[in-house]
Amino acid sequence: MNDEEFFLVNDRETVVTPHMHVRCDGGNGALGHPLEYLTLEKGGETLCGYCGRRYVLEGTKAAEEVRASGTRPAA
Structure with a gap:
């Protein structure tokens, strides 16, 4: 899903998404x-x-906090 944003927050992968239903396969x-x-x-x-x-x-407020405190992984 191209409209998701990926961040690292306290060493945890965090995804900000506009979707109510998501799927995770762990990547890799x-x-x-x-x-x-x-x-x-x-x-x-x-x-x-x-x-x-x-x-x-x-x-959501949580998404704002993620964007403010998280870092984006290097591409």
């Missing part, structure tokens, strides 16, 4: 994990149960 191709579908309804954020990646809904 074959070195990732099984595909997990997640919903961001409760409070606008959730964690992947496999890799701990945090997903935050765009437009």
Whole structure:
């Protein structure tokens, strides 16, 4: 999903997304994990149960905090 923003916040991968439903495969191709579908309804954020990646809904206070305190990984 090209409209997601990736950050590192306290050494945790954090994704700011405009989508209520996301999927996580851990990245890294074959070195990732099984595909997990997640919903961001409760409070606008959730964690992947496999890799701990945090997903935050765009437009929430948490998303503003991520953008203010997080760093973008090098491309």
